[in-house]
Amino acid sequence: MKPLADIVRPKKLEEVVGQKHILGKERLLRNIIESKHIPNMIFYGPPGTGKTTVANIIADSTNKRLYKLNATNASVQDIKNIISELDTFLAKDGILLYLDEIQNFNKKQQQSLLKFIENGQITLISSTTENPYFTIFNAIISRSTIFEFKKLEIEDIVEGLKRGIDLAEKEIINKTINYEEEALKYIATMSNGDLRRGLNDLESAIYYSINKIPICIDIDTAKESTQTSGFNYDKFGDNHYDTLSTFQKSIRGSDVDASIHYLARLIKAGDLTSICRRLLVIASEDIGLAYPNAITIIHSCVEAAIKLGLPEARIPLAQGVILLSNSPKSNSAINAIDKALKDIDLGNIGDIPIHLKDSHYKGSSKLGRGTEYKYPHSYPNHYVKQQYLPDNIKDKKYYEPANNKLELKFKEFQKSIRENKKS
Incomplete structure (x- = not known):
């Protein structure tokens, strides 16, 4: 007796549940299928969302000879066997190859299909549960239409x-x-x-x-x-990066409840390392100078979590997440360093001003090194105006204070020393 899941598998588009964004009336994939002019396609999405089902429906709608391979156990020889039939009567209308889990094919295996995909002898429909832009050879992506199958409601x-x-x-x-x-x-x-x-x-x-x-x-x-939990998590798949991304964005958005929810997902997955790394990043990237002590507190929470291990690690981790979610936010630090790095990448670096160059060696004065340097501590407010950046970017501003209590103090400090006021 066939499993119920096989008996229920739809034979026509009207029986497919969900995926209205691509299979609804006048939607792209539906129109392509109904036109019977099938291009190379990549179906991307979680298990059980209809990728194989739709591929089977497409196969039944064409006159092409159908082959199915699962990249988990298929080889280059399997592909060669299919290619050998291209010019035979069996494949007079061409071949439709459904390649499941294509992410398991290495680059060489994927490349073996390129020539025949390009000339139209093989129409490739491949499916993957992983982001194709990370796992599939670019040449195949550029010759295919990608359809994302979403988790069913x-x-x-x-x-x-x-x-x-x-x-x-x-x-x-x-x-x-x-x-x-x-x-x-x-x-x-x-x-x-x-x-x-x-x-x-x-x-x-x-x-x-x-x-x-x-x-x-x-x-x-x-x-x-239904004895097992409905929670699925792949530490090495797309879901991993989506969850981490949403975790950080929830903290950045000061939504403490969403932040705790995504922390719980990561804890359930046992992904302690990713949580700790991401919290340390958030403390500097998103909270930064609005609350500089956050990085110190988060470092302590992370150290405690690592020493405790799960499940007890959940407690200091939750403490850290709640703190970050409820902290004032500033991204001025990451903006400043990224602007500076961009200038370096573009070659906007120039030469170090000669009065700042090292002068702690015999003969440096003959080269003019450091002779005009002014020692700030010898001046009022420990400040004297002089040029520090190279000539070609001497007026560049990398750091822009954010609107929070501490950084407004920074701004006032910079203003006061330049106006020669008491700091």
Whole structure:
């Protein structure tokens, strides 16, 4: 007996749940499929969102000879075997190759397809759960249209589960299956956007209650049939960087609740190193000079977390996140250094003014090194006006104080010493 997830797999676009942004009426992918003029495509998104299903529907709509490979276990020889059929009667209309998990092909394997993709003998539809811009050879990306399949919403999963119940009644058990909406929503929530996972849990729920009269999937059955958490996290995949990015942006945006939520995701993934590194970055990049002691406190929280290890590390980490979220913000430090680095990259560096050059060696005065240097501590307010930057950028301003209490004091200090006031 086929698994329920295979029985439910849609045969036409109208049966696909979710992905309205690419498969809805007049949307790009739908129009391409209906035109039957299929270009090279890359389907990118989480598991269980319909990538393979849509590829199968496309394959059925063309006259091309279909081959399916999974890059996890396929080899260059498999590709050579497919290429060998290109000029035969079997492939008179060309070949459609569906390559699943293309990110597992190395550069050489991906390059072996290029010539045949370019001349149109092979139409490539590939799928990946990882960001294609990080994992797929640029030459293939430039010859393909990329479609992102998004994580399914709870309502989409529920729709797919109800279709699963209808087909299970007809093709698996030949009995009526009653269900509670709350139970289907629970299964959908625990599936974490993965319809295949939801259907597997639904199938478990059906067999768990198969001897009940009538069969009924209630909330207790749903909980019993979904023993594992719905949380998925790949430390090396796209989700890792998305979560870290959102974590930092939530702290930067002073949303303490969102910040704690994304911290919890990272803790659940056991990703202690990434949390600690990101918190140290945030303390300087986003809080910076608005609260300079933040970096010292965060360093202590990070040290404590590393020494404690999980699960106890969650406590100093939460302390640090709450502190940063509720701290005043300033990005003046990162802006200043990035402006300076940009000038260096562009070659805007010039020569060091001669009066600032090292003069601690015999003969330096004969070269004019340091002879006109003015020692600031010998002047009122420990300040004297003199040029420090090279001539070609002598008036450059890298640091712009942000509007917070400390940096406004910096601004006032700079103004006062230049006006020869008491600081």
